Amino acid sequence: MRTVAVIKRICQEMLRDKRTLALLFVAPLIILTLMYFLFNGNTVDPKLGVVNIDNNLVKILEETKINVKHYDQAGRELIVEEELDGLLELKDEKLVLTLQNSDPSIAKALQMKVNQSVSFQAQSKVLNSNAAPLAIQKNDIDTQYVYGNSETSFFDVLSPVLVGFFVFFFVFLISGIGLLKERTTGTLERLMSTPIRRGEIVTAYLVGFGIFAVIQTVIVVLFSINVLDMVLVGSVWHVILINLLLALVALSLGTLLSTFAASEFQMVQFIPIAVIPQVFFAGIFPLEGMANWLQSIGKIMPIYYAADALKGVMYKGLGLKDISGDLFVLVVFATFFIILNIFALKKYRRL
Amino acid sequence: MNYSIAINQVSKSFGKKVVLNQIDLTIEEGQIYGFIGPSGAGKTTLVKMIVGMDTTDTGTIHVLNKKMPNLGLLQAIGYMAQSDALYSELTGMENLKFFASLYKLNKTEIKERISYAADLVHLTNELNKRVKAYSGGMKRRLSLAIALIQNPKILILDEPTVGIDPELRLSIWNELLRLKNEEGKTIIVTTHVMDEAERCDFVAMIRDGVILTRGTPKELKEQYQVDNFDEVFLKAGRNDS
Numbered sequence: 001m002r003t004v005a006v007i008k009r010i011c012q013e014m015l016r017d018k019r020t021l022a023l024l025f026v027a028p029l030i031i032l033t034l035m036y037f038l039f040n041g042n043t044v045d046p047k048l049g050v051v052n053i054d055n056n057l058v059k060i061l062e063e064t065k066i067n068v069k070h071y072d073q074a075g076r077e078l079i080v081e082e083e084l085d086g087l088l089e090l091k092d093e094k095l096v097l098t099l100q101n102s103d104p105s106i107a108k109a110l111q112m113k114v115n116q117s118v119s120f121q122a123q124s125k126v127l128n129s130n131a132a133p134l135a136i137q138k139n140d141i142d143t144q145y146v147y148g149n150s151e152t153s154f155f156d157v158l159s160p161v162l163v164g165f166f167v168f169f170f171v172f173l174i175s176g177i178g179l180l181k182e183r184t185t186g187t188l189e190r191l192m193s194t195p196i197r198r199g200e201i202v203t204a205y206l207v208g209f210g211i212f213a214v215i216q217t218v219i220v221v222l223f224s225i226n227v228l229d230m231v232l233v234g235s236v237w238h239v240i241l242i243n244l245l246l247a248l249v250a251l252s253l254g255t256l257l258s259t260f261a262a263s264e265f266q267m268v269q270f271i272p273i274a275v276i277p278q279v280f281f282a283g284i285f286p287l288e289g290m291a292n293w294l295q296s297i298g299k300i301m302p303i304y305y306a307a308d309a310l311k312g313v314m315y316k317g318l319g320l321k322d323i324s325g326d327l328f329v330l331v332v333f334a335t336f337f338i339i340l341n342i343f344a345l346k347k348y349r350r351l
Numbered sequence: 352m353n354y355s356i357a358i359n360q361v362s363k364s365f366g367k368k369v370v371l372n373q374i375d376l377t378i379e380e381g382q383i384y385g386f387i388g389p390s391g392a393g394k395t396t397l398v399k400m401i402v403g404m405d406t407t408d409t410g411t412i413h414v415l416n417k418k419m420p421n422l423g424l425l426q427a428i429g430y431m432a433q434s435d436a437l438y439s440e441l442t443g444m445e446n447l448k449f450f451a452s453l454y455k456l457n458k459t460e461i462k463e464r465i466s467y468a469a470d471l472v473h474l475t476n477e478l479n480k481r482v483k484a485y486s487g488g489m490k491r492r493l494s495l496a497i498a499l500i501q502n503p504k505i506l507i508l509d510e511p512t513v514g515i516d517p518e519l520r521l522s523i524w525n526e527l528l529r530l531k532n533e534e535g536k537t538i539i540v541t542t543h544v545m546d547e548a549e550r551c552d553f554v555a556m557i558r559d560g561v562i563l564t565r566g567t568p569k570e571l572k573e574q575y576q577v578d579n580f581d582e583v584f585l586k587a588g589r590n591d592s
Contacts, residue, residue, distance in 0.1 A: 005452035009438065009445075016440040016481075190436030193402045194453040195425040348404065 002196045003204045010178070010208030024174055024212060028166040028220050035162060036228045039155035046110040049078060051089035060117045061088075066110070074098075086110045147316050148231065159230045160239075160310035161282045161303075167217050167243045168250040168303055169275055175209040176254030176267050184263065189348055198345040202338060205255055206248070213247035233317030239310065242323070245330040246306040252337030253302070259344040278303040283311060305329045353380045354413075355505055355537040356401060361410035363396060370396050372560040373410070378539065378553075383531055385551035386541040387584065393560045394541040395433055398509050401539070402430045414505065426454055429503035433510050435490040439483035443474055443493050446482060447500060454501035468496035471526055473519065487514040495523065506530070506538045512547065524550055545580035556587050563587045 014021065045067045050058060051074040061068050071078060074089040079100050085107065087098045097114055099107040148156060182188040191201065221239050224230045232239065257274060261267040281287065281298035290298070298304045309326035312318035356378040363371040370393045378384045386394045399405040400412055403420030412419045415427060437446055447469065451461045469475045472492035482490065491514050498506060506527075512520045524547065530536045540551065548554050548568060555565040564571060564587050572578060575586045 002453050005449055009441070009449045012445060013438060013440045185439070186432060186434045186436035187438060189404065190430075190432055191453070192404050193425065193428070193430040193432070194450065195422050195455075196453050197422065 002194075003200045003207070006191075006196070006201060006204030007208040007211075010204065011211065014178075014208075014212060020174060021212075024170055024216050025219055028170055028216065029223050031166065032159075032162060032220070032224060032228060035158075036155060039158065040153055046085040046106055046113070047083065048110065048114070049074075049082060049084045049087040051087065053088055053090055053095075057117060057121050060121055061114070064113045064117055066113055066117075086114070088114060147233075152231075156231045157311070157315060158284060159224060159228070160314040161284055161307045163220055163224050163230075163239075163314075164243060164246055164303060164306045164310045165279060165282060167213070167220060167247050168278070168306070169271075170216065171209070171213045171247045171250040172254040172275060173267075173271070174212070174254075175205065175251045176258040176261070176270070177264055178209060179205060179255045180258040180261055180264060180267050183258070192348045198342050201345065202255070202341045206251055206338065209251050210248065213251060214244060217243040217247055230314065232314050234313035234319065238313045238320060238323070242306055242309045242313065242327065242330075245327060245334065246302065248334040249302045249306075249330055249337065252334050252341060256337050256341050256344060259341075259347070277301065282307040302330060302333045305333075354378065355380045355382075355415060356539075357413040358397075358401070359411045359413070361397075361400065361407045361412060363393075363400070363405070363408045370560050371400075374560075374562060376555060376562065376565075378537060380537050381531060381535045382552040383527060383538045383540065383550070385548045385554045386539065386557055387543070387545070387548045387554060388557035388563075389543075392557045394557055395509055397557070398507055398539065398541060402428055402507055426501060427504045429498040429501065429506045431494050431498035431506075431508045431511055435494045437482045437490060437493060437497075440481065442479050442481050443469070443485070444478040446493060447478070447497060450497045451500045456501060464500050464502060468499045471499065472496045472523070488516065488519070491515055492519070504536060506536055508538065508540045510541055510543070512542070512544065520547075545584060549580050556584070558587075 045065050047067045047069065048061065049069050049071050050061075051071050058068055058070075069082070069084070071082075071087075074087055074091075074096075076098065078084070079087050079098060085100050089096050089098075095118060097111065099111060101107040143150065145152070179188075182191075188201075217240060221236065221243060225232050225236065225239075253274065257270050258267055261270065277297075278301045281301045281304045283304075287295055287298055305326040309323040309330075312323050312326075354377050356376075358374055358376040361371055361374045362369070374397065386397065388394055396405060400407055401414060401419065403422075403425065406420070414421070414424055417424055438449070441449070444465070447465045448461065451464060456464065466475070469478055472495050474489065474492055474496060477485070477489060482493065485493065491511070495508070495511055498508065512523060515523065527538055527540075528550070531538055540547070542548060552567065553565065554568055554571060556563045556571075564574070566574070568580065571583050571587075572580070575583050577583055577586065
């Protein structure tokens with residue numbers, strides 16, 4: 001009964017606070033949409049200036065979707081002035097490629113294309129035919145994909161991680177500040193002079209904010225899949241289940257850390273310590289290349305497991321059995337934080 | 352004699368600072384007991400220990416013959432904190448309802464107690480406003496109403512009349528006296544206001560964590576040979592230093 005009373009009160013307060021509701025329900029959608037457009041932008045064909053290059057090679061270069069422009073004279077200034085991504089010239093019988101390299105990824109891609117084209121031209125010279133090689137070269141490798149397809153973009157791989165991260169971040173922030181407000185206004189202490197048990201308060205907080213976390217999770221997941229057209233190979237229910245467990249971890253961690261914060265500002269200070277590092281281990285950066293000690297740090301981060309499970313379900317189409325290990329770890333995290341929460345309230349009353 | 356509250360050799364320190372030093376005190380049932388003393392004297396700490404929100408370092412506190420802290424006893428203790436611990440986004444009514452539902456009360460009892468408590472502090476017409484729109488005095492009155500909500504045997508009020516105008520203060524005190532006389536409630540009040548101290552049955556003067564002197568207001572005035580309470584306060588303090 002007392003738990004229900006606290007839950008009801010948390011809901012009443014949340015519903016009055018329109019801005020917090022907006023932050024919880026609208027902000028993740030806005031950010032996800034932005035990310036979607038950022039990562040799904042059409043790639044612009046690189047601009048390559050050529051000087052003294054024979055027409056055959058130029059043709060091949062144009063075949064590989066390079067925007068080729070002819071110039072009479074080469075020079076570094078030319079690249080900057082004409083905003084070229086690179087300049088290819090024939091100097092003393094040798095090909096020289098100058099790259100602008102203000103964006104290394106564009107430079108690398110261009111370099112690769114030019115290398116391919118040059119070697120291809122060399123091949124066709126060996127074969128000594130003028131028109132035929134173009135036909136031979138096409139489709140001689142049949143590429144197949146274990147996960148996704150040739151249309152897969154970085155966003156498709158990233159999106160499961162993002163969904164999990166935003167659920168974690170917003171639930172963490174709002175539940176932490178919610179309990180903190182109760183501490184700073186003295187109402188938590190006031191509650192402790194009533195016969196309510198510490199466990200009842202923690203339960204009420206988990207359920208009260210949990211309701212909002214559930215709504216947020218469902219909105220974020222459905223929006224990502226239906227509106228942003230994220231890849232979802234597995235079951236949507238599994239996605240929601242993973243996110244709910246993650247939200248529970250965020251909820252219990254947020255309320256726990258709020259014990260150690262004296263003000264809202266100090267709560268925000270936990271973000272760079274408790275939230276941002278988790279992003280690094282969420283699978284946006286490949287974990288395999290990391291040093292061993294760094295990998296073991298990753299394994300104490302809840303998002304690491306959630307991201308692994310989410311990627312498994314959304315992108316690889318894994319079933320419940322395959323992700324049960326990740327889910328188990330999330331449950332352990334949540335239980336651990338909840339127990340700590342009940343102990344943390346001892347600060348206010350021993351019983 | 353029936354003791355409502357028995358405090359036995361209670362000491363408490365925060366870090367190196369000794370807040371309460373070997374306090375002994377018994378409070379009989381059906382009395383108004385005033386704790387007076389300057390800020391930082393340890394009044395609030397003592398009051399919180401009686402409610403069970405703070406633990407003693409040494410010594411024991413018994414309330415209604417049960418050792419504190421005791422969760423079950425909190426039903427019998429109404430507590431009004433020094434700061435108004437209210438949910439400012441909620442209305443006065445919602446605050447009352449919320450706190451009422453934390454106690455063992457059925458629905459009709461909740462309704463009756465809310466209308467009684469709200470009427471007592473003259474807030475009946477303001478109950479549908481959000482607390483953040485309340486004035487300081489209104490918040491204080493709502494806190495008092497909440498302390499009374501479960502009809503407790505013991506009322507512990509930490510500076511209940513700060514920010515309340517004289518007229519309302521008088522009516523609150525009349526009500527406290529009525530609660531004592533007709534319903535036999537035990538009431539503990541901490542206060543700075545000396546004319547309030549004079550209305551108590553017993554007064555304990557607390558300073559630097561010790562009880563300097565105690566007795567009925569009349570006894571204290573005779574003891575220090577003065578005719579108003581402000582002077583008792585000043586003289587008792589001087590004797591100490």
